[in-house]
Amino acid sequence: MSTQSILLIILAGIIALLLALFQYKYKTKSALKDNALFILLRFITYFGVFLLLINPKFEYNSNYSVKPNLVIAVDNTQSISYLKQQDNAKSILSFLQNNSDLNEKFNIEIYSFSDQIQVLDALEFSKKQTNISTVFRDLNELYKNTVAPTIIITDGNQTLGNDYQYKANQYNQDIYPIILGDTVTYSDLKISQLNVNRYAYLKNKFPLEAILVYNGNDAVVRDFTITQNGKLLFKKQLSFSKEKTSEIINISLPTSTIGVQTFQAQIAPISTEKNKTNNLKNFAIEVIDQKQKIAIVSTVLHPDLGVIKKSIETNEQREVVFLKPNEVLNQLNDIQLVMLYQPNNSFKQLFSALEEQNKNKWVISGLKTDWRFLNSISKNYNLEITSQTEDYQASLNQNYNNFIVDDIDFESFPPLKSNFGTPNFNAPYQTILFKTVSGINTNQPLLATIDVNQRREAILFGENIWKWRAQNYLNSQQFTDFDNFIGKIVQYLASNKRKNRLLIDYKSFYNASDNITINAQFFNKNYEFDANANLTISIKNKESNALINRPLILKNNSYQVDLNGLDAGDYAFTIASSDNISSSGNFQIIAYNVEEQFLNADVTKLQQIATNNNGKAYFVIQKNELLQDLLSNNKYLPILKTNKTTIPLIDWYYLLFIIALSLASEWFIRKYKGLI
Template sequence: MSTLTILYIILAGIIALLLALFLYYYRPDSRQKLNILFIFLRFITIFSILLLIINPKFEHINFYSEKPKLIVAVDNSASIKNLNQDKNALNFVSTIYNSAEINKKFNVDYYTFGNSLKVSDSINFSENETNFDDVFNQLSQVYKNDIAPMLLITDGNQTIGNDYQYNATKYGQPIYPVILGDTTTYTDLSIQQLNVNKYAFLKNEFPVECIVAYNGDDNISTNFQVHSGKSLLYSQTINFTKSNNSKIINITLPANAVGVFSYKATIAPQENEKNKVNNTKSFAIEVIDQKTNIAIVSDFSHPDLGVFKKSIESNEQHTASILKPAEALGQTNDFQLFILYQPNNTFRKLLALLDTERKNKFIVIGPKTDLNFLNSVSQNYKHEITNQKEDYLVSLNTNYASFLVDDINFESFPPLQSNFGSISFSIPFETIIFKKLRNLVTDQPLLATFEFNGRREALLLGENIWQWRAQSFLNSESFEAFDDFFGKIIQYLSSNNKKSRLNLEYESFYNGTNGVNFKAEYFDKNFEFDARASLVIEVKDSILKEEKIFPFILKNNVYQVDMSSLPPSDYYFTVSNSKENISKSGNFKILEYNVEQQFLNANVTKLEQIATNSSGTPYFIANTSSVLKDLLNDNRYQSILKENKNTIPLIDWKYLLFLIAISLTIEWFLRKYNGLI
């Protein structure tokens, strides 16, 4: 407690005493003893009130010792078991857990990682992917204010995420890789990479590129083949030497029927190969009978046009061409959809022709749009003309019913520049994105769709959508999320199928069992999102004839189900609502592939590099005693003496209020009893 506070308390006592004396000491009555009691009670009252105002406090300081943390991150992927290192890893973790010296010096935190980082509860080496990037990203945030060296128990083989060799430095603390595996070189033939498009078009041929690698000292000859079911489609003899140890094989295969077709590429193994799993790789392709051609029409250049083309052509089923209005006039039969960018009077003939031919349209309205012209040719909507501009932020409509819209972090997107003023529709429409002005979400659409007389149309009321695609890349380090969102709009406008109360989103085939996810939206009869539906998916294995049922889980206004537990096979499915007679059926294929089975050795080079970059030391699993000894003897990891300062009130205000109430009550009662009131 400070000296000034003590002086305030003394001064409060003097003031309380003087006021009490002034009130009772000079009273003209002879009850001197009662006056002394009254002075005391009034002193208590006034002094307590003044203490409440001063609120004296004192600081309580206690010291404690904080041990450094030791992070034990264990690779829980299937490659550890494939390299026969699972027992070694578990034994080492058990050694750390039971080490009295380690637990005395460190607070040990255990994690496992594979597809993602998790607090360790069980280690079974069953995950089908290894994401080191997630480990360093998350732990760097959790332990940024602590001394926390990391024991990274892994084989160093990465399958997804950014390259950890350069990304591990963001952790900012020493990393001690404990290497599971060895550096022994084995003779091995493998299909390193297989590149093929997701879609092919009927009656065409599609290219397949396969990279085959050889690791060994002898000259060998082997055979590369591609099968579809029991049919041999391609065969080639390949020769390898120690120096000539890789081949790129380019072939083309026919697409003779519509549907999903699976293939298997195989390189014949040698007798002494240790890992023969990586000699085979399955792939699939979906054959479709048409390609959607889209025209992007504008009479001036703008970055948005390039973004439209890039996003559209990220889907192999779509092509896009940028045209002037006059060029598009003679080519309307070549395109299934027209994107009209900020139309003006030069679009008059084109708009009339598109209406006559009943073509679907996507119109972008911005500051350069001639609103007088647009209002004159549009029968379905009118835009207020104010000759003013405004920047509008984004608010996603989670009840949009025509197709599934994922929230790709729209709230982080920069504003679009638009015409100030409202737009009014004469027909029913649906809003995908509302205009948001600062923190106020308006009822005006920024992006909307509608259907009229069997045609579909979309309106985007703002320019500079190229900034959205750029921001989406900054958010996720990929254009995929934005391109998928834009692709759904294009897919909706390219089709004239009737609106459905049950919408599904899934892939025709999945590479491996990881990430077999379905999404669904369900709407009531008024096409408002129904969060009360009980959706299930019944899956039937067409080969084994086994049936399984999975329930959907509601998450962010989308029903989702994860079926990664299904083995590779061909499946038929039916999604239904148990409360209503509405269902949808289809089929999908899961290809047999496990990337974690492709490795023969630990990636020693990368693990040694991250140890060097982080001032740590690499160890092989056989040297576990060295690891613990070095950690115990490293002077960088010492307990830190910290102080904890607590400010505590001298007297609880509740007790002071109680004392004030008691003293006033006694004083009033005594005065009343003695006839002084």
């Protein structure tokens, strides 16, 4: 309680006593005994009321101790079982988890990880990808303000994500790796990397780069071959030795048939090799007839232009060219889509040519857009002309039904700069993204598409979309989601396919180690997204004729089915709704297990992250040494914390009861004495 409150309470007591004496001593002539009782009761009443007005606050402290966290992260991928370390992983986890001394000193929290980290449910060692970097990234967010030494039980072999040694250096906790796997070095010859484009063009050649690595002391000579359906396409004899440990092969292979083409690359194994799985690698390309050409037309320089080009060209089926308005006129026949960036009066002839040839287009406006010109030439929309600008963030329209739009956390993206004003449309349109200002949805389109008279058009009301791609990387450590979003818009605008109530989104082929999912959207007769649809997928293996039926699960604004676990092969599938609307497709799964490419644990890197993070690396047989190091380390001691609690007197309801009792007692005594 503060000094001011104490002084006010003393003053309140004096005033309450003086008021009680004034009323029962000065103004009345009753007996002294009765006056003393009445003075006391009236003093209590006045003093209680004054205390409520002053409302002093009482503080008290309670002490408690908090144990440090001991974080255990266990590798739950197939490489652990392939190296026959699953029993060791389970035994060391059980040893740590059930040790009474550790539980007394630490608050033990256990996670498993593969391509992502999660609270441990069960160890099955069946996950297909390892991303150790995400372990340190996510745990750093969870434990950045605490003491949390971290034990990571793994072979140290990563197949996905950023270099985990870099992420470990940013992790502000001590790291204790427990190394799973054989440390003995064996002679091994493998295909370390196979680089090939996803798409190739008919009657053309596609490049392939193979990186072959040898680990051993003896000189060996082996053949490297590439075959397709048993037919030999390429063969080269390679020599390796202790001094020459790698070879890079660059070749070009022909294409003759449209569709998915599968190949097999192989380096003949050494007879003494322990792991022969990594000597062979299957790969595929999709052969297409021609490349889509997209023109970006602009008279201004802006970072958006480079970002849009990069996003579109992540799909190798597409090529982007930059042109001036007068340059594109003679090339329209070779262009599938024209993107007009911040058009002005110099675009007049181009707009007329697009109208005459019934070409699709995408208009992106910004602060340098001439809206007087655009309003005069556009038949489908216009914007109120003002001199003001505004920053608009994006909010996804869940009912957009021209193609599947994944929510890539648009609301976290930076705002786009745009002219202030309300857009008006003169043709049927659909909004992909709404404008939001200060978190309030304006229900005005930020990005919309128009489909009229077999011609498609999109309009984006804002510049600085380059910031969205950067934010997408910050959110997910990759550009893929944003690039796919731009790619879907381009794919929609570059074609004139009829609208379908059932839309499906899938790839033509997957590697067996990929996350294999198929997405679908279903719309009712009014083309509104139906969140209560009953969709099922029927999958047929073309070789064995085996049938698999699975339901699709609603996830965000689309339906999804997880097909992980399917064997390699060719598949045909049909997705159907309960009212017999269906859509079909084909895909191929290429046999390849990236988790089976390793022969040893990555001891060097695990020891390095331990050294850099004030920890130490251990093998499974050193579990008792690890236990003693954790228990004897004085850095990991309980933290004494004080909880300060402040209670205002007004919350103390007993005081109100005392005031009421005092007033009631005074009234009854006065009534009994006949003084009322």
